[in-house]
Amino acid sequence: xxxxxxxxxxxxxxxxxxxxxxxxxxxxxxxxxxxxxxxxxxxxxxxxxxxxxxxxxxxxxxxxxxxxxxxxxxxxxxxxxxxxxxxxxxxxxxxxxxxxxxxxxxxxxxxxxxxxxxxxxxxxxxxxxxxxxxxxxxxxxxxxxxxxxxxxxxxxxxxxxxxxxxxxxxxxxxxxxxxxxxxxxxxxxxxxxxxxxxxxxxxxxxxxxxxxxx
Numbered sequence: 001x002x003x004x005x006x007x008x009x010x011x012x013x014x015x016x017x018x019x020x021x022x023x024x025x026x027x028x029x030x031x032x033x034x035x036x037x038x039x040x041x042x043x044x045x046x047x048x049x050x051x052x053x054x055x056x057x058x059x060x061x062x063x064x065x066x067x068x069x070x071x072x073x074x075x076x077x078x079x080x081x082x083x084x085x086x087x088x089x090x091x092x093x094x095x096x097x098x099x100x101x102x103x104x105x106x107x108x109x110x111x112x113x114x115x116x117x118x119x120x121x122x123x124x125x126x127x128x129x130x131x132x133x134x135x136x137x138x139x140x141x142x143x144x145x146x147x148x149x150x151x152x153x154x155x156x157x158x159x160x161x162x163x164x165x166x167x168x169x170x171x172x173x174x175x176x177x178x179x180x181x182x183x184x185x186x187x188x189x190x191x192x193x194x195x196x197x198x199x200x201x202x203x204x205x206x207x208x209x210x211x212x213x214x
Contacts, residue, residue, distance in 0.1 A: 018056050020046045022070040025063055030110030034064055034117055034125065061124035068114065068128050071107055084139055087146035091166075091194055098170065098190035105181075108174050115171065137163045144201055151202065162201045169193040 024045040028037040039060055043053050057063040085093055101108045118125040140163035148155040170190055177186040 014056075017046075018066075019070075021048070021053060021056055021063070022067055025067045026071060026110050027106060029064065029067060030106055030113055033113050034060075034123065039063075064114070064124050065128055067110075068125060071111060072132075086139075087143050087150065090139065090143035091198055094166065094170065094194055095187075095191045098173075099187040101174065102177075102186050105178065108186075109178055112171070112175050112178060133167065136167055140166055144198075147198075147202060153202070156201060156204065158201055158204070162197050165197050166194055169197070 021042065024042045025037070028042050028045070031037075039050050039053050042063075043050050053063065057066060084090060114125055115129055117123055118129040120126075137160070141159050144159045144162060145155045170193075173184070173186055173190050173193070177184045
């Protein structure tokens with residue numbers, strides 16, 4: 001019984017030790033990728049042994065999943081209930097996240113590297129990113145529907161495409177910014193793109209590309 005209680009309620013010192021490992025793993029995986037980021041290097045950074053890392057997380061695959069969840073916590077810091085809001089406030093949250101990301105390039109780099117790696121065969125992060133994008137597309141689509149309802153308009157068929165586009169713009173701009181931070185404005189450009197997509201859904205106009213545009 002004592003062992004079970006300790007497992008479900010780890011001591012504060014143990015929790016802080018795990019956070020130290022996660023921060024180190026986020027840095028190593030972000031700079032070298034999952035496959036090329038050795039546990040030994042992570043262990044050295046937190047003054048532990050390879051076996052010590054495995055004691056806390058069991059395996060490198062499990063560590064990666066926990067790193068991804070740890071990274072997610074940064075996106076909802078300061079939000080009431082630690083949950084992404086709905087309606088117009090969701091899009092405002094996305095813009096605020098882009099501004100916050102300009103101050104945390106390490107986290108942005110880790111996300112860009114690990115999400116790109118997740119499409120490769122056998123990558124342990126694939127299921128996480130599949131579920132993450134499915135959930136985020138659903139949340140963005142629901143926010144569009146709420147905004148349409150508030151304005152008394154029917155939700156257009158473009159919502160699903162727009163939802164995927166919002167996420168694609170944010171992630172794609174992060175890569176451009178990481179490659180050329182001196183010439184790409186991550187926050188302002190993200191805000192511009194998100195506002196443009198939201199406007200296209202709520203107030204659609206004829207395409208400026210001409211009659212041949214779909």
